Amino acid sequence: MVRFALDTATPPCHSFSVIPSVVMKVSPETKVRELYDKSADRYAEMMDSEIDLPVYSDTLGRLAERIADVSGTVVDTSCGSGHMLTRYHEHHDPKRLLLGIDLSPRMVACARSRLASSATIRMGDMRDLGSVESGSSAAILSFFAIHHIDSREIVAALREWRRVLGSGGQIVLAAWEGTGPIDYGGESDVVALRYRKEEVTTWAREANFVVDRCVVDPVEGMPMKAVYLEGTKE
């Protein structure tokens, strides 16, 4: 699994490593945007096969069941190349309205071309969903993007995501698990942070989500694990 590989200019994702834990600040969004604009096409190519991994069908299948009786949009707050929304639309919930948001114009272009009329894709920031109406959404997806924001911003983002969800709305979040910054293997000096399962769970609860599931799974070929959280706005 691998959504991270994409971050590197030259895969393989194995070039990722974890450098010693020190107090570091995440890179500003200008640098993050630049990183993904540069790597978007390669990322999309990688996701063409990654999206077939069981973790995606399992996660998205569970989500479709959980929101079967919840009306509203599914919002991917860092949709990248749009593979998750595409998968959700094609395999799990074809009638659902979909909205993808991403910081990187190149990622937005990839997602638009992949999803065409099946979803609305907008440039934006996961920390501020702006024009998305309160209570209008059935689910929020956030896969492998919170490593670009700090803990205070994560709690604020979770509160913002909760704002746009209706009652019974779901959050599905994946993040690099652990402590300390991610080393992009010399391909980028962007600073991005791993977070522990306990932190992610605590932040979701601070934002008033009920945490229904939170697991840590190894990531094949990587020196890092991922944390997957599913929660409900009651």
Ligand SMILES: C[S@@+](CC[C@H](N)C(=O)[O-])C[C@H]1O[C@@H](n2cnc3c(N)ncnc32)[C@H](O)[C@@H]1O
């Ligand atoms: C590793 S990619 C993951 C993409 C997608 N979620 C997936 O799993 O395939 C991280 C994505 O987060 C986006 N991103 C980073 N910071 C963001 C922000 N503040 N708001 C919205 N998107 C952001 C990047 O542009 C990039 O597309």
